[in-house]
Amino acid sequence: MALAVQRLKTRAQFQAVLAGATIARTLHFALHRHVLPSAPLAPAQADEAAHGGKGATHQKPGEGSARDGFLALFAGADHWLGAMVPKRWAKRAVTRNAIKRQIYTLSADLSPIEARAAYVVRLRRDFSRKEFLSASSDALKAAVRTELTTLLLAVGARAT
DSSP: OOOOEEEEEEEEHHHHHHHHHEEEESEEEEEEEEOOOOOOHHHHHHHHHTTTTTTGGGGGOOOOOHHHHHHHHHHTTEEEEEEEEOTTTTSSHHHHHHHHHHHHHHTTTOOOOOSEEEEEEEEOOOOOTOOSSSTTHHHHHHHHHHHHHHHHHHHHHOOO
């Protein structure tokens, strides 16, 4: 059975996950995790929680449960994944896109470590342009894939 992993899309989702713990690091990547509350919201409930819910006029802005906020951000799925590949570390768009593709492809093979969790894989260092001359070479893709596999296996080893 394949694991259904939703992609993080909003800035708030990324910020919520990055506020969580960094659970693994390699030379070029860091993996952040935020464990989600156990009871998921239905999509209709998520919309209500995101917009203040019933009686929102009686609450001050910013009031409400943090749990409701996280449930609203991550409604509809148990597993979430985001990829952050900043221009600072990958100057060319073709390189950033190739790295993101590798991250999302490997996420399909990721077995769930937590029952409900959101993850962000973040590039934290550049790949040498002297070593990888082409912006999207097979050698670069293989190096990225190898390092990401190492990152994910390190997390799996920690969980057992």
